Amino acid sequence: MSFAKVLRCPTVPLSNGLQIPILGLGTSHDGGFSHDAVVYALTECGVRHIDTAKRYGCEEKLGKALRESGIQRSELWLTNKLWPGDYGYTAAKRACIKSCSLMGVEYFDLYLMHWPEAKCSSSSNREMRAETWKALEELYREGVCRAIGVSNFLVQHLEQLKEDCSVVPHVNQVEYHPFQQPYKLIDYCRQEGIVFEGYSPLAKGQVFRDPSILQIAEKYKRTPAQICIRWSIQNEVVTIPKSTKNKRIQENCQVFDFHLEDSDMAAMRKLHDGRHVTWDPTNIVLKNRAVKDSRGVIQDHSSHLDYTAPVFRGTMSTADTCTFPTVKLSNGVQMPIFGIGTSQVGGFCQDTVLYALRDCGIRLIDTSKYNGFEIQLSEVIKDSEVPRRDLWVTNKLWPEDYGYETAKRAFQKSCSQMGVEYLDIYMLHWPGGMQPGRCNRELRAEAWRALEELYEEGLCRSIGVSNFMIHHLEQLKQDCTVVPHVNQVEYHPFQQPTELMEYCCKKGIAFQGYCPLAKGQALTDPTIIQVAQKYGRTPAQICIRWSIQNGAITIPKSTKRERVLENCQVFGFQLEEEDMETINKLHDGRHVSWDPTNVE
Numbered sequence: 043m044s045f046a047k048v049l050r051c052p053t054v055p056l057s058n059g060l061q062i063p064i065l066g067l068g069t070s071h072d073g074g075f076s077h078d079a080v081v082y083a084l085t086e087c088g089v090r091h092i093d094t095a096k097r098y099g100c101e102e103k104l105g106k107a108l109r110e111s112g113i114q115r116s117e118l119w120l121t122n123k124l125w126p127g128d129y130g131y132t133a134a135k136r137a138c139i140k141s142c143s144l145m146g147v148e149y150f151d152l153y154l155m156h157w158p159e160a161k162c163s164s165s166s167n168r169e170m171r172a173e174t175w176k177a178l179e180e181l182y183r184e185g186v187c188r189a190i191g192v193s194n195f196l197v198q199h200l201e202q203l204k205e206d207c208s209v210v211p212h213v214n215q216v217e218y219h220p221f222q223q224p225y226k227l228i229d230y231c232r233q234e235g236i237v238f239e240g241y242s243p244l245a246k247g248q249v250f251r252d253p254s255i256l257q258i259a260e261k262y263k264r265t266p267a268q269i270c271i272r273w274s275i276q277n278e279v280v281t282i283p284k285s286t287k288n289k290r291i292q293e294n295c296q297v298f299d300f301h302l303e304d305s306d307m308a309a310m311r312k313l314h315d316g317r318h319v320t321w322d323p324t325n326i327v328l329k330n331r332a333v334k335d336s337r338g339v340i341q342d343h344s345s346h347l348d349y350t351a352p353v354f355r356g357t358m359s360t361a362d363t364c365t366f367p368t369v370k371l372s373n374g375v376q377m378p379i380f381g382i383g384t385s386q387v388g389g390f391c392q393d394t395v396l397y398a399l400r401d402c403g404i405r406l407i408d409t410s411k412y413n414g415f416e417i418q419l420s421e422v423i424k425d426s427e428v429p430r431r432d433l434w435v436t437n438k439l440w441p442e443d444y445g446y447e448t449a450k451r452a453f454q455k456s457c458s459q460m461g462v463e464y465l466d467i468y469m470l471h472w473p474g475g476m477q478p479g480r481c482n483r484e485l486r487a488e489a490w491r492a493l494e495e496l497y498e499e500g501l502c503r504s505i506g507v508s509n510f511m512i513h514h515l516e517q518l519k520q521d522c523t524v525v526p527h528v529n530q531v532e533y534h535p536f537q538q539p540t541e542l543m544e545y546c547c548k549k550g551i552a553f554q555g556y557c558p559l560a561k562g563q564a565l566t567d568p569t570i571i572q573v574a575q576k577y578g579r580t581p582a583q584i585c586i587r588w589s590i591q592n593g594a595i596t597i598p599k600s601t602k603r604e605r606v607l608e609n610c611q612v613f614g615f616q617l618e619e620e621d622m623e624t625i626n627k628l629h630d631g632r633h634v635s636w637d638p639t640n641v642e
Contacts (some may be wrong), residue, residue, distance in 0.1 A: 050088055051298055054280055056189055056212040057235040062152065063119055064275055066091025067291065068241060068284030075100040076286035077107050084111035086288075087295045093215075093241075093282045095123035095156055096141055099561055099634075105145035115147060121215075123156040123193055124178075127632075129170045134177035138186060153178060153187040154215060158199040159326045167326060171199070172206035179209045189213065191237075194323045197230045204234070215239040217320050218279055220249060220270060220313040228279075239280035243270050246319040246414045254313060258306050265293055272297045273310050318442070319414060321636070322476050366403070366613065369595055371527045372550040375504050377467070378434050379590055381406025382606065383556055383599035384413055391601035392418050399426040399433075402610045408530075408556075408597045410438035410471055411456055420461035435462060436530075438471035438508055439493070444485040445477075449492035453501070467528055468493055468502040473514040474641040482642050486514070487521035494524045506530065506554075509638040512545050519549075530554040532635045533594055535564055535585060535628040543594075554595035558585050561634040569628060573621050580608055587612040588625045 053061035067083045069075050075098065083089040090113070094104055101122070108118065122145070128137035138153060155178070160170030178190040191213030192203070204210060214231050216224060218240025231238045249255050250266050259266045267283070271294055274281040283294045302310075368376035382398045384390050384407065398404040399422065409419055416437075423433065437460070443452035453468060470493070475485035493505040506528030507518070519525060529546050531539060533555025546553045564570055565581045574581045582598070586609055589596040598609045617625075 054237055054278065056237055057210065058189060058212060060189055062237065062280055063091035064280050066093050066282045068282035069094045069100060069104060070098055070284055075103060077103055079286045079288060079291060080104065080107040081111050082288045083291045084113050087292055089295065090117055091119040093121040095125065096137065097125045097156060099563065101141055101144040109146060119151045120147060121152040121154065122150050123154045126157050126160050129160045129174040131173050131177045134174045135181065138181055149185060150187050152189045152191055152213060153181065154191045154193045154213065156193050158195050158323050168202050171203060175203055175207045179207060182209060191215065196323055197227055200230065210234060211236050213237045213239050215241060217242050217318060218274065219243050219245040220255065220273065220310050221245050221315050221317045223311065223314040237280060240274055241282055242319055243274050243281050243283050248319060248414055252313065254309055258309065262300055264300065267294060268297050272300065272302055273307065276302055276307060324478055325474065325476060369552050371504055371552055372525065373504055373527060377552065377595060378406040379595050381408055381434065381597045383597035384409045385599055390415050392422055394601050394603055394606060395422045396425055397603050398606050399428050402607055404610065405432055406434040408436040410440065411452065412440045412471060416456055416459035420459060424461065430462065434466045436467045436469065437465050438469040439489060441472050441474055441476040444475050444489040446488050446492045449489045450496065453496055464501050464503065467504045467506050468496065469506045469508045469530060471508050473510050473638050483517050486518060490518055490522045494522060497524060504528065511638055512542055525549060526551050528552045528554050530556060532557050532633060533589060534558050534560040535570065535588065535625050536560050536630050536632045538626065538629040552595060553593065555589055556597055557634055558589045558596050558598050563634060567628065569624060573624065577615055582609060583612050587615065587617055588622060591617055591622060
């Protein structure tokens, strides 16, 4: 390691001689990005390493923050990532140039392939990775990228890339924290001259509750966050914690004036239990499999659907406990058609959820074990003083807990952490089992049988699934007894799974949509803005109203009180049929979240 003059923190040499700062600031999606925090990190904390990605949707905002900071471009290390939707030689080069343009820079210090799966039905993952990497190699030779690398790649992905291409990746950025320590991957990278970079060093807040980390923090009179970041850095891992709070950014930078003893480093090494707090690339295989319909015809899920979504044919009534309409599920239970979605730590605000319950009359709260803050939600529920019977609480089972016994145990633990005796609906979160060597269909069936029992025992008032496509639902219907009461899927003007909605309607499955604002992309669409101006409403209100009028249970999320209130004010007007049709035509098949189409 050597010390960079402008950073006042160590740098790590790449195989091409460049020096990457060992500590940086990670950025995330809209809602987890703060302009002021980035400027503060650059101007007040001396941070010079900024990590982002096209998928986060904040490139233009980040460029503005960089310019406002006044820091010379030559003093910064900027990392960006290429999303799989842009994989392929020509698309990759185009996407890199566009990202540079949006950020107002002429080059990136590091450009990464974001994920090993290509999400392309016509070519194998390996072929698409190789074709994309050749584009990155050219960008590297042309000086548009000073270094190139990958993110979330495992040993098998790196081995294939080495066989297929010329330049070995300079960096591999992977999830890394005390609970997820991929020793073999780290050893492989170092043997191949690939710098290992770790994201989510705080395990999305889970480290803050770990007794061992708390004990070590007390010993050094430091915060648990500082202990985890210091531990990562002492393991010579390039580390990029993220925060939108100035105080926490400053705290995260104060890790170079103390040193963890060997005994404490060893104690933290023992905390590894293999858990992921983000997506696990283990099961990304060599080739995608095309999905076929009942006639054996390959379905093209990327093509535009030119007919409109079906209008909801269920029953709506006004709930006794809130002012919002409800949707009657197939078992007779009434579910609010509108609620508040919650996200991972950084996209969750306890005070805002409390405000939603107390001041906005919201009664539907949607969360999942994966998000990692069930305990915080228990505090919100308690502080709100809203009777439990008046609330609708949705939680989801993470695929790593799929299986009969593990599903039941996970449910009991979630209820315990949330301080509730039952859930209004409990869902399978994702159709993939994420358990190497196990068949997805068998895991789904086994987990679903556990949910059926929980339902029969009255511990879940209803049960459902999330991100399931028609073929997953068909298999579940064949393998089990209870048809899901709800299917929760990405749904917004650009992603309208019309066939899936029609299927659910025919089978008596309520359709629920998340990401109704397309992670902010809908807010800048000219058509939506024009419709919003016509009604004197915001683009967000137009999208939510459109979703509700199409009969979709809708769960927008926000950490801002004013936006939560604004999102609720959608029941005092109705979109005309021509405006509904106009928005229906915006469908272009894009996903702003994960695409389950190719999950077996």
